Every structure is written in C-alpha cells, then in structure tokens.
Amino acid sequence: MSSQAVEKRREALGSMCDERARMLQDQLNVSMNHLQALAILVSTFHHSKTPSAIDQKTFARYAERTAFERPLTSGVAYAVKVTHEEREQFERQQGWSIKKMYSSKNKNSPGPGDAASSEIREPAEEYAPVIFAQDAYKHVLSFDMLSGYEDRENILRARASGKGVLTAPFKLLNNRLGVISTYTVYKHDLPPNVREQERIQAAIGYLGGIFDIEALVDKLLHQLAGKQSILVNVYDTTNESPISMYGSNVTGDDMYHVSTLNFGDPSRKHEMHCRFMQQP
Numbered sequence: 001m002s003s004q005a006v007e008k009r010r011e012a013l014g015s016m017c018d019e020r021a022r023m024l025q026d027q028l029n030v031s032m033n034h035l036q037a038l039a040i041l042v043s044t045f046h047h048s049k050t051p052s053a054i055d056q057k058t059f060a061r062y063a064e065r066t067a068f069e070r071p072l073t074s075g076v077a078y079a080v081k082v083t084h085e086e087r088e089q090f091e092r093q094q095g096w097s098i099k100k101m102y103s104s105k106n107k108n109s110p111g112p113g114d115a116a117s118s119e120i121r122e123p124a125e126e127y128a129p130v131i132f133a134q135d136a137y138k139h140v141l142s143f144d145m146l147s148g149y150e151d152r153e154n155i156l157r158a159r160a161s162g163k164g165v166l167t168a169p170f171k172l173l174n175n176r177l178g179v180i181s182t183y184t185v186y187k188h189d190l191p192p193n194v195r196e197q198e199r200i201q202a203a204i205g206y207l208g209g210i211f212d213i214e215a216l217v218d219k220l221l222h223q224l225a226g227k228q229s230i231l232v233n234v235y236d237t238t239n240e241s242p243i244s245m246y247g248s249n250v251t252g253d254d255m256y257h258v259s260t261l262n263f264g265d266p267s268r269k270h271e272m273h274c275r276f277m278q279q280p
C-alpha cells in the first residue's frame with residue numbers, strides 16, 4: 001500500500017474512533033445527569049417529607065419507567081447513612097438487618113473495607129445499607145455498601161467532593177463486570193465553597209447507578225454503521241496497568257487509534273482503542 005493510502009486509512013480509523021468515543025461519552029454524561037436528578041428526587045420525596053412519599057415499590061417502578069433516560073445503566077440503587085447508634089432502631093423500622101457484602105467465601109476484591117480486615121474493625125462506625133433498588137438489583141437491598149472495597153471508596157469520595165464519581169470496573173455481586181457511579185444526598189443545600197468536613201457530615205444517602213459496560217457498550221456500538229469493520233476496546237487507564245472495560249483481547253502491533261474519553265470524574269482516566277478488523 002502507498003504511504004498515501006496508509007495515511008488515508010489512518011485518518012478514517014481516527015475519525016470513526018473519535019465518533020464512537022464521543023457517542024459513548026455523551027451517553028454516559030446523559031446517564032449521569034439523570035442519576036443526579038434521581039438523587040434530588042429521593043431528597044425531595046423521601047428525606048424532606050414526613051412520612052416519606054417513596055417506598056421500595058414506588059422507587060422500583062419510577063426507576064423502571066425512567067430507565068430510558070439512563071441509556072448506559074442497567075439499574076439504580078439508593079443507600080442511606082446509618083450510624084452505629086442508629087442501627088438497632090433502623091433495623092427494627094425496616095424489619096431486616098444490615099448485611100455485609102462479602103463473606104469470606106464469596107469475597108472478590110480484598111481491600112480495607114473487606115472481609116478479613118473488617119472482622120477486626122467490627123462494629124463499624126457507620127453503615128450504608130441499600131433501602132431502594134431497581135428490580136434487577138433487588139438482591140442488593142439491605143447490604144451495607146461501605147462493606148465492599150470499591151463501593152466504600154466511591155461513597156467516601158462522592159460525599160467529600162459533592163460530585164458524581166465512578167469506580168474502576170469490578171465484579172459486581174451478580175458476578176458481572178460493572179462500574180458504579182455515585183451521587184450524594186445531603187441533609188440541606190451546601191454552599192459551593194463549603195469545607196470538606198462539613199460536606200461529609202451533611203451526607204445522608206448515596207444514589208448509585210450501575211453501568212453494565214459489556215452489554216451496553218455493545219448495544220451502543222451496534223447502532224453505528226460500519227461496526228463490522230472496526231474493533232473497539234475501552235480501558236480504565238487510571239492506574240499503570242489498564243483495566244479492560246469493553247472488547248476482546250487484542251494482539252499485534254498493527255495500526256490502531258486512541259481516543260481519549262472524558263467520563264466526568266477527574267480522578268479516573270479512560271481511553272478507547274480502535275483498529276480495523278481486516279488488514280488492507
């Protein structure tokens with residue numbers, strides 16, 4: 001192939017990749033905006049009303065009916081802050097007890113908030129049990145989200161920053177690979193320049209969206225013409241060794257293009273890598 005033809009090919013790959021990256025980024029952004037709106041809904045109709053106007057059934061139905069607004073999520077869940085002092089009364093009110101996420105037999109990702117280490121720290125100072133969940137994630141109801149490493153880090157970062165945050169891809173309780181996006185609900189409105197400590201203290205709940213990357217990115221890319229001809233991989237490149245979020249293993253050093261993705265959480269980095277399926 002002439003160098004001019006190679007250049008043409010490279011350009012075509014670059015623009016196809018950028019288009020896909022932009023589309024994915026936009027859909028994620030739209031989804032995250034609606035998660036934030038859902039956090040405001042819970043604040044308004046659960047926390048600011050006595051008695052609450054939302055129960056599990058109402059939440060699940062509303063979440064299901066507005067799922068089209070969150071194209072990359074496969075579900076949403078809401079966890080509340082419960083201090084150790086409040087635990088007994090909370091459990092009596094709910095009629096169930098707060099459960100830890102990973103018993104030592106099914107734990108997946110060891111870390112500070114996880115199985116072995118949390119045995120020592122028991123009882124925890126506070127918990128974040130899920131009280132509402134979309135039907136597909138009913139199995140997380142009553143689980144303490146502070147007892148799982150990725151969920152814990154996400155919640156702590158979300159409530160200290162007041163912004164939407166993302167986990168790295170990890171294996172969810174349903175054994176699928178996913179990314180969780182979290183927004184915090186606060187007791188009252190906070191001025192934009194509020195101190196971090198005040199933010200943390202004012203937190204009362206955590207709204208999470210579950211991104212089922214494999215299934216949903218696939219669906220998204222299939223909607224595009226020319227999907228057959230290009231291979232797409234999405235990586236979380238926050239740490240030195242990138243974590244694959246989407247796509248199959250690729251080998252060889254043939255031509256590929258990297259498009260950067262901005263998913264709105266400045267402490268996480270993502271990239272899309274594209275290559276042609278067929279050699280010229």
Ligand code: WA2
Pocket residue numbers: 077078079130137140145148151154155171172173174180181182183206207208209210
């Ligand atoms: N939701 C569903 N499945 C999971 C999971 C999760 N977290 N963690 C592991 N498997 C209520 O950030 C707050 C949802 C966490 C939100």
